[in-house]
Amino acid sequence: MPTKPMPKIHVLKAKCIGCQLCVSTCPFGALEMVDGLANEILDKCTGCGLCLVPCPTDALELVGPRAEEITARMMRKRELERGKRGEPAAAGAGAAGAAASPKGAADGVAAPVGEHKGVWVFVEIDYVTGKAATVSWELLGKGRELADDLQVPLSAIVLGHNVEEVARQAIGFGADRVYLADHPVLARYRNIPYARVLVRLAREHKPEILLMGATTLGRDLAGSVATELATGLTADCTELAINKAERLLEASRPAYGGSIMATILCRDRRPQMATVRPRVFTARPFDRERTGEIIQVDVDIREEDIPTRVLEFIHEGGSTVHLQDAQVIVAGGRGLGGPEGFKLLQELADLLGGVVGASRPCVDAGWISADHQVGQTGKTVRPRLYIAAGISGAIQHLVGMQSSDVIVAINKDPQAPIMRIANYAIIGDLYEVIPALIAELKRRGVRPVHTGMQAELLAAPGPGVEKPDRAVGPLQAIQKQAG
């Protein structure tokens, strides 16, 4: 039988972002990954064009006979599939595809996968202060929205010892239900007992979504739990949304150094897990009138069965920089020219009740310690005021600070990338501008304004939380500042 002449696929390397959707689509194994990009294997390609359909950046083209005809057909297929999924037919076109509502689902929300239902937030506790980490309240704020979209309850998971107060607070921050495992083996975080309890709870109660903070604790725990549950985990998300038509969590995170955002889905396994960095979402105002249910969970783990022991905790509260809780950050970059420049920045930061941040080159050069680093490999911050002095604004830095409320950039180079995103771009020598700024602030007796998150946190403690302050954690530090 004579075969029709067919075109061949060609990958436009400049457009490919290495998402691998084409590789998984090709029925003939004619696409493979090479150096993080798709690569065609011509002798396997039949020219069917199916790989064109999922490509988010149009990085694939057919070359040869009938190329146009097949491409047009595949584009129609793409429109149809996107319409079915309730996505806009074309990016930015805002088409009416979202109207598609599967049968039997109320308000356009699809049926759950198996019995999995409900949104869970793991509440992280700072074992020095005995208080919840603020990221947990931020996640309950976002979790509330997701649960409302799905029309399911929002549950908080609280593990620890003598932590009932935290469980009550979780309700005030938006949880309908709290699973509370209170037991001496959980007094301090350890991976094995925590993962064991959380995995057991997830198997028993089958949540569809499980969120945790992208902190050292959250990342340690999330990786273990996701593996035990054989489910998908997306790290460091900056956006979370529900696709109601498919009942899926759309977890978006920066990729390739923040130059693009990627939306990650976990279609077939549950729960859909994600970690989120502190300061990405905002907590709801604490509502002490809110009611909910606290469910006590039995813990059947014996201390002697746990192969790890915490011997001691060396608190470094004095030297640790609370970048993520700071309302004002004065950050320096290569333009400082040396470590001495940070003294000037510290003076300005002290005046504004803020802390000093740094870009990666300063940390790499040893001008300042790594706990000051803002950016992709450092911390994500979201202060009211971010002053960037001598920072050019590499994309890796920008992703860590671009959601600050107000950005002031001081740079000699008006073309520096940071100048394009700053609310106030000051062209000049930082060694002239900052002393002048310090003098002006002193002359006018200016102070920072503390609002938002802090005001909510100050209202947070419910009745009867008068525990002795064992150490100055981030929360108390804020209270001190504000008071």
Next chain:
Amino acid sequence: MHAVVCIKQVPDATEVRIDPKTNTLVREGIPSIVNPYDLHAVEAAVQLREKYGGRVTVITMGPPQAAEALQKCIAQGADEAILLTDRGFAGADTLATSYVLAQAIRKLNAENPVDLVFTGKQAIDGDTAQVGPGIAARLGIPVLTYICAIRSFNLETREIVVERLLEEGREVVAARLPVLLTVTKELNEVRYASLPSMLRAARYQVRTWNKDDIEADPKQIGLKGSPTIVSRIFSPPQRQAGLQLAGPAPEVARELVEQLLQRGVLTA
């Protein structure tokens, strides 16, 4: 002592640039390096071997060119290097990656019992920090993340005491071997490769294992074994440029403070 170090070949992040015209990533000519945290993991394993004897085996999952990264680890003092490479491994997310690495470690353990598994605290390209805890969960051994110091190591009592670098300070933890450690750059200084080990690395033939060598379940590797998929790519929300201020410093300072007062960021 037998230590297995899991490493990853990554693009050198310090070389990544954005094309200002197209706003896309310029990737031509970006060199591949060993994930920097993984080099600290190799160093830690080599230092323990120098003190207690034994072997350091380095493994990675990747395309054939990842053998280069393994050779670098041989130059850093590792004894043996194994490349896990198979077309079936392609497209793996963290769940499928931890499966392949865990299968390889099981095989190594059968040949020569493994006391320690090391990884870097995260890879600089994906930044997920998920694979280390994932491998430990699959092997059923404890994981200790963010290690900044090894206080003691005792093969007789089979106990290790380490410090973990956390947000608020350092946690000192004891664990029974075998254990998986993910390490920070504070743990050690990576040595300069000595001439003899560089020569050894240049001649060293990396062993390769495919999916059959590690008895991998085809359903748990590559794209099939990966529950997460990328569904959409979009540009990050852009901030608009604001006001430009230039001129004598005192005037600029006055104007800025005035603006910040008006915006309610500062109060007088």
